[in-house]
Amino acid sequence: MELSLPHHIAAMSWWMAIALTTAVPLLLALGLGHVMHQIFTPQEFAANVQIGAVKYGFVVEIYAVVAALALVGAWDIYQSARDSLQQETNNLYMLALSVDTFSGPDFATLRQEMRTAIRLYAGAVVAQDWPAMQAGVPSTGSEAAFQHLTRTFLDANGVNTSQQSLGQVMPGWLAEVAQARVARLSVMSRSLSGLIWALVLTVSVATISFQWFFGGGHIALHYTMGAVIALIVGAVLLVALKLAFPFVGDAALLTPRPFLALMEVT
Numbered sequence: 001m002e003l004s005l006p007h008h009i010a011a012m013s014w015w016m017a018i019a020l021t022t023a024v025p026l027l028l029a030l031g032l033g034h035v036m037h038q039i040f041t042p043q044e045f046a047a048n049v050q051i052g053a054v055k056y057g058f059v060v061e062i063y064a065v066v067a068a069l070a071l072v073g074a075w076d077i078y079q080s081a082r083d084s085l086q087q088e089t090n091n092l093y094m095l096a097l098s099v100d101t102f103s104g105p106d107f108a109t110l111r112q113e114m115r116t117a118i119r120l121y122a123g124a125v126v127a128q129d130w131p132a133m134q135a136g137v138p139s140t141g142s143e144a145a146f147q148h149l150t151r152t153f154l155d156a157n158g159v160n161t162s163q164q165s166l167g168q169v170m171p172g173w174l175a176e177v178a179q180a181r182v183a184r185l186s187v188m189s190r191s192l193s194g195l196i197w198a199l200v201l202t203v204s205v206a207t208i209s210f211q212w213f214f215g216g217g218h219i220a221l222h223y224t225m226g227a228v229i230a231l232i233v234g235a236v237l238l239v240a241l242k243l244a245f246p247f248v249g250d251a252a253l254l255t256p257r258p259f260l261a262l263m264e265v266t
Contacts, residue, residue: 005197006191006192006197006241006244006245007136007191007245007248009021009241010241010242010244010245010248010249011134011245011248011249012249012250013249013250013251014249014250014251017238017241017242017249018238021234021235021237021238021241022231022234022235024234025204025208025230025231025233025234025237026227026230026231026234028205028208028209028230029208029211029226029227029229029230030223030226030227030230032208032209032212033212033222033223033226036212036213037219042215042219045214045215046215048213048214048215049214049215051214052213052214053214055210055213056210056211056213056214059203059206059207059210060207062203062206063203063204063206063207063233066199066200066203067200067203067236067240069196070192070196070197070200070236070240070244071236071239071240071243073192073196073244074192074239074240074241074242074243074244075243077187077191077192077243077244077246078243078244078246078253078254080183080187081183081184081187081246081247081254082246082253082254084180084183084184084187085180085184085254085258086258087176087177087179087180087183088176088177088180088181088184089258089259089261089262091173091174091176091177091180092118092121092122092177092262093262093265094173095114095118095149095153095170095173095174095177096115096118096262096265098166098169098170099111099114099115101158101162101163101166102114102156102158102163110156113152114152114153114156117145117148117149117152117153118149118262119262119263120145120148120149121142121145121146121148121149122259122260122262122263123145123259123263124141124142124144124145124146125142125145125256125259126256126259126260126263127141128141128142129141129142129184129185130247130256133184133185133187133247134247134248134252136191136245136248138185139185142181146177146178146181149174149177150174150178153170153174154170154171154174156170187246187247191244191245192240192244200237200240201237204233204236204237207229207233208226208229208230208233211225211226211229212226
């Protein structure tokens with residue numbers, strides 16, 4: 001379920017996703033309203049106002065709880081992915097800045113190897129990890145490049161005080177890159193359960209549908225209220241989907257731009 005309908009909707013462009021999550025609830029609301037007014041008379045709707053409003057209030061409370069659950073869970077996924085991405089690129093940038101500390105002709109080959117290792121790793125993330133993350137499948141495409149990066153920096157032996165001090169710091173930066181890399185690659189496995197998406201969809205449909213079991217006032221006013229409720233439901237679904245799948249879509253909430261920038265820095 002995580003990689004079927006919710007994933008495909010999140011992978012759409014913003015305009016297509018907005019159109020879908022707007023049009024479907026709206027058509028559902030207006031279609032149900034038309035059917036209900038063909039079946040029941042205004043007098044029957046009016047007679048059901050009191051009990052219907054009480055029951056609808058209960059449905060709305062359930063929807064509020066479920067919507068909050070989906071939004072909070074989706075925000076947590078997005079925030080974790082964003083923080084992992086920032087941690088990984090920040091530490092790679094610190095490694096890139098440390099290269100020039102190994103100055104002098106004796107370290108010319110080492111400096112070139114360090115820059116190449118960072119560039120190759122960033123390129124592997126963009127070319128191999130990112131497409132797999134967008135597709136929602138596991139990836140080990142950057143594993144060889146990461147091992148090469150780690151070996152290159154850990155094997156660097158400084159001769160002066162600053163280089164030796166830097167050699168003591170670099171393992172910590174590499175460890176944080178490794179930790180952030182694992183977190184980034186595991187984001188898709190932390191997506192909201194299919195049961196939660198099914199619950200959100202069920203309660204959303206119930207909220208859109210149940211409002212037509214009672215009426216009052218002008219019919220045009222009732223249709224307008226139904227349309228507004230449908231738009232709110234669609235907006236909640238869209239935001240939850242985009243946050244839960246931050247690497248997919250055009251444009252995605254999270255892109256490989258920081259890694260492209262690292263390739264230019266080095």
